[in-house]
Amino acid sequence: MxxxxxxxxxxxxxxxxxxxxxxxxxxxxxxxxxxxxxxxxxxxxxxxxxxxxxxxxxxxxxxxxxxxxxxxxxxxxxxxxxxxxxxxxxxxxxxxxxxxxxxxxxxxxxxxxxxxxxxxxxxxxxxxxxxxxxxxxxxxxxxxxxxxxxxxxxxxxxxxxxxxxxxxxxxxxxxxxxxxxxxxxxxxxxxxxxxxxxxxxxxxxxxxxxxxxxxxxxxxxxxxxxxxxxxxxxxxxxxxxxxxxxxxxxxxxxxxxxxxxxxxxxxxxxxxxxxxxxGDSIPSRLTRYTQLTGRGPQPPLWAFGYWMGRCRYHSRAEMLDVAEQMRTEQIPCDVLHLDPDWLVTDRLNTDFIWNAERFGDRAEFIAALREYSLRLSVWEVPYIDPASPLYPDAEAKGYLVRTASGEVAHLQGTPTPDGRPRALVDLTDPGARAWWQGLHRAFLDDGVAVFKTDFGEGLPDDAALADGTPPVHAHNLFPLRYNAAISDGIGRYTGRSPLVWGRSGWAGSHRYPGQWGGDAESTVAGMQATVRGGLSYAVSAPGFWSHDIGGFFGPELTGPLYVRWTQLGALSPLMRAHGLRPREPWAFGAEALETTREWVRRRYALLPYLWQVAKESAENGWPVMRPLDFHAPGDRVGRGIDDAYLLGRDLYVVPVFSDSSDPVRRTFWVPEGRWEDLYTGEHYEGGRYAERLCTLEEMPVLARDGAVIPMLDIGLFADEGVGGRGVGASVWG
Known part of the structure; x- marks a missing residue:
């Protein structure tokens, strides 16, 4: 009937x-x-x-x-x-x-x-x-x-x-x-x-x-x-x-x-x-859920270092200047990111035609970055502009998404800067998928370390994908197929754990680390929304999520807010600074530079701990960034706390949401148990609220009592300038 x-x-x-x-x-x-x-x-x-x-x-x-x-x-x-x-x-x-x-x-x-x-x-x-x-x-x-x-x-x-x-x-x-x-x-x-x-x-x-x-x-x-x-x-x-x-x-x-x-x-x-x-707890349920839907690999060690980017660096010389300045200012850094200026035809297009006029020979450029111990991250989208030389061939071979009526489908939902429609690569078609993956190979051979898989949200509702995905399911599944194609291609060509830096996602996207929280506004509200988004994502797609330090757009970013966001980034699963305008620490004045340098170094000191947590997360299907009830399901107050989080099991991070250079009074919930501030030695009893006056240089980072926090001694406290606590040994506990 x-x-x-x-x-x-x-x-x-x-x-x-x-x-x-x-x-x-x-x-x-x-x-x-x-x-x-x-x-x-x-x-x-x-x-x-x-x-x-x-x-x-x-x-x-x-x-x-x-x-x-x-x-x-x-x-x-x-x-x-x-x-x-x-x-x-x-x-x-x-x-x-x-x-x-x-x-x-x-x-x-x-x-x-x-x-x-x-x-x-x-x-x-x-x-x-x-x-x-x-x-x-x-x-x-x-x-x-x-x-x-x-x-x-x-x-x-x-x-x-x-x-x-x-x-x-x-x-x-x-x-x-x-x-x-x-x-x-x-x-x-x-x-x-x-x-x-x-x-x-x-x-x-x-x-x-x-x-x-x-x-x-x-x-x-x-x-x-x-x-x-x-x-x-x-x-x-x-x-x-x-x-x-x-x-x-x-x-x-x-x-x-x-x-x-x-x-x-x-x-x-x-x-x-x-x-x-x-199951009685989030970790037990996520372990089971990721048995059902798969788990992502542990990213390579360098991925847990400091990433620096900007929309946009316009030339090889500009990026090498940033590399030189990082060395001069003694700021550890592992990755420089290159947004669309590496393309000849950019603006929501990727055809893998390298802009040699701006960046010279690609392999030589990457080798020059390696002299500074830096790796290169490269931007891409799964869209092709009709102005690209690759477009006619892709269309002729049937590699582009088509509508139910058989016409080439057009990007939907994202405004195009010049009004021209963009086509989408049909990554459900085996031939198109292999072609798209193959376009990455020369970049990987030259030493590109990671691709920022931007966008992916634009599949139109009238798309008819090659694999017959029911139309009502196609739009939301497209980011999953997009990031899977790039991640799988990287893994196959390099033989190492693949890494992408994806913006869009759906159920199953946790298999393809990492992801970042999109285009946050450069405001205190944008920083707060970022933490909430990360915690919400953590319990749904567990893995390696991060954000743009400083936010991507909006009012001119203040030095104090940049510092506060850097402190958050230093204690995030992955750490990347990026935005429409400069995000280099020296762009915000001498005080911001000094404080940022200290927190970046603290990040590197914690690499052994982060690596340990990353291994645990990959093996169990857990996030690195965790809500407070992750390990304490009975903590009803902690269940609703979304302005602080656990980094692994044993570190508790309390971001300071402020754009003021003055000390800020921060009230926060302390999880059950006994905790000690990693940098000041101050003790806190759990199951209650605490209050602390935080100068611009300070953000509460609490370690669980009895925990062993492996750390590198990189001279962070050689002058006893931060709470008088030298770290002469390789562990904190």
């Missing part, structure tokens, strides 16, 4: 239950539903008493117009992959998701998450009112009529659909499963003390309760626009689970925004493919 285009279906009644070794396949009756005008509540053609309507209420709307009671086919499948890993699919019975082992979109890499055969020892109990599926300490309870679903772990309810929630006249306000106009929603009841975090690189508050999020990859044009470069359909609940929607489609997330007790997710597809990872 076909569904009317404007129809809404509510899954209501299980009519058949098929049992197989891994779970249940349910045949469900869905009823057409209508939403009351001007009031919350849903009606179907069922008997109002079966729907739960309170017929005696004096304010029950009169003349309720019920839709037809005709039922429509719906299907729900519940697979218990392991005791702690459950997959739930719901939608039109013939939807392709029911025939997919999970890997069809390229996000899931191991559908069994390290398991042997996908089957677990379980038991199904069928009763008149509900069906119970048990696997170890996990129990999935499914109500027959009305349809409901709940998951219990060791007797505690971890999550349940929102079928119990009603308005005063008894009408349901949040149907568990709802399909409407090609979209599918699933709704859960939020517990009274349940907090939700995650959903990718979101620049608002870390705890998402009360927010409405639109998960669509965008050229966000900043960190304060409400848009995001790297939304991820992965979230954590403090009740004890991680949720992952296996989709590339746009997802609307209402986290207690419209209704304070409801978490509702709307997928722009006629099916839901939901994985639930059960």
């Amino acid at each position: 076909t569904i009317p285009p404007a129809g809404t279906l509510l899954a209501r009644r299980i009519t058949e239950c098929k049992i197989d070794p891994s779970g249940l396949d349910l045949v469900v009756d869905a009823f057409a539903g209508v939403h009351l005008d001007g009031a919350p509540g849903w009606l179907t053609g069922e008997d109002p008493r079966d729907l739960g309507v309170e017929l005696t209420m004096p304010n029950l709307p009169r003349d309720l117009q019920l839709p037809p009671a005709t039922t429509h086919p719906h299907r729900v499948r519940v697979d218990v992959i392991a005791e702690d890993l459950i997959r739930i699919r719901s939608g039109a019975p013939d939807h392709w998701a029911f025939d997919d082992n999970g890997t069809g979109l390229g996000i899931v890499t191991d559908p069994l998450a390290g398991g042997a055969d996908g089957a677990v020892a379980g038991r199904v109990d069928e009763g008149e009112q509900e069906i119970a599926l048990r696997a170890g300490a996990t129990k999935v309870r499914i109500g027959r009529y009305p349809f409901s679903l709940a998951i219990e772990r060791s007797g505690d309810t971890i999550l349940r659909t929102s079928d119990r929630l009603r308005q005063v006249a008894g009408l349901p306000t949040a149907p568990p499963l709802l399909r409407r106009q090609g979209k599918h929603s699933i709704s859960f009841e939020l517990g009274t003390d349940e907090d939700i975090t995650g959903f990718g690189e979101q620049f608002g508050r870390l705890v998402k309760n009360g927010q409405h999020l639109d998960l669509r990859v965008e050229d966000a044009l900043g960190t304060g626009t409400g848009l995001t470069y790297k939304p991820i359909p992965v979230w954590h609940s403090s009740a004890g689970y991680l949720g992952f929607l296996n989709t590339g489609a746009r997802v609307g997330c209402d986290i207690g925004h419209s209704m304070p007790s409801v978490l509702s997710l709307t997928n722009d597809d006629d099916a839901i493919d939901l994985y639930l990872v059960l």
Whole structure:
């Protein structure tokens, strides 16, 4: 039976239950539903008493117009992959998701998450009112009529659909499963003390309760626009689970925004493919999630040094001058980044035609940088300008994305500086992917160390990708394919751990380190949004994330704010200064130069610790930058702290958000336990707020009591000028 285009279906009644070794396949009756005008509540053609309507209420709307009671086919499948890993699919019975082992979109890499055969020892109990599926300490309870679903772990309810929630006249306000106009929603009841975090690189508050999020990859044009470069359909609940929607489609997330007790997710597809990872802590859940979706490699050691960039360096001489000045000022540095001026045809184009007029012979230029112990990072985008000499060949060979009507697709969402449409390379086509990767090879042979994979958010909605990716999934999945192509090519050509510096992303992008937080504004608000975005991303796409020190654009950056942002960068997973205007330390005056030099050196002193944390992160599927409840899930205050963070397990970083040169009074939450400031020796007791007056030279960096922090002795404190604490040994503890 076909569904009317404007129809809404509510899954209501299980009519058949098929049992197989891994779970249940349910045949469900869905009823057409209508939403009351001007009031919350849903009606179907069922008997109002079966729907739960309170017929005696004096304010029950009169003349309720019920839709037809005709039922429509719906299907729900519940697979218990392991005791702690459950997959739930719901939608039109013939939807392709029911025939997919999970890997069809390229996000899931191991559908069994390290398991042997996908089957677990379980038991199904069928009763008149509900069906119970048990696997170890996990129990999935499914109500027959009305349809409901709940998951219990060791007797505690971890999550349940929102079928119990009603308005005063008894009408349901949040149907568990709802399909409407090609979209599918699933709704859960939020517990009274349940907090939700995650959903990718979101620049608002870390705890998402009360927010409405639109998960669509965008050229966000900043960190304060409400848009995001790297939304991820992965979230954590403090009740004890991680949720992952296996989709590339746009997802609307209402986290207690419209209704304070409801978490509702709307997928722009006629099916839901939901994985639930059960576990008491974020690290345990991320370890399991990354077994399912893969893990990224540990970046090379040099990547953890100081990176310097600017939009733009215009010549070889200009960059070598920066290298010389870094040496003169005795500022350690490992990478210089080159934005689009290396191209002859730039402005949202990459055709790998090196601008020898500006930068000379590429291999000689890279060799000159190596004399300063510097590596070269090079900018790119997956777009080609029609003015490029490579465009005709790429078009003739079918390497460019086309629309459903067969025409070359045009970049969408990012304004082009001259109005010319840009084409996109179809990296789902094996030939185009190999061609694009091959264009990098000469650069890698000459010694280019890393590519900044900028943009990638511009796939138009009418694109028809070569691999047949369903159109509703194509836009958000494009950044995943883009960064995968470059990362895989680097790894294959060089034989080392690949590294990119990506801006856009989706679920699975954590496999291709690293990423940065996009174009933050050069303001205190931009710095604050940066930290929030990094923490939110950390629990959704764990790995190696960073940001532009100083912000990318905006009001003229002040020296004090540059110093404060550098302090944050020195204690970030990766450290890069970059912006529209100069970001070199000497550009901000003598005081800023001296303080910046000190914090960059502190960064290098901590390289052994950072390397140790990076190894732990890569092996376990954890982020380097961590929210406070990462290792203390019971810390309810720490769960919402988004102005400070853990760097690994044992360092606690408290950025100072200020653009003033005067001392700043900083109030911060101290995690449980006892802590000591790494640079002043000041002690703090956890589980309470602390206050400290911070001069421009100071940022609190606390070490966990009893921790061993391996450090390099590079003469940071030779003059006993910072708290009088010399570091003569190789460890702090």
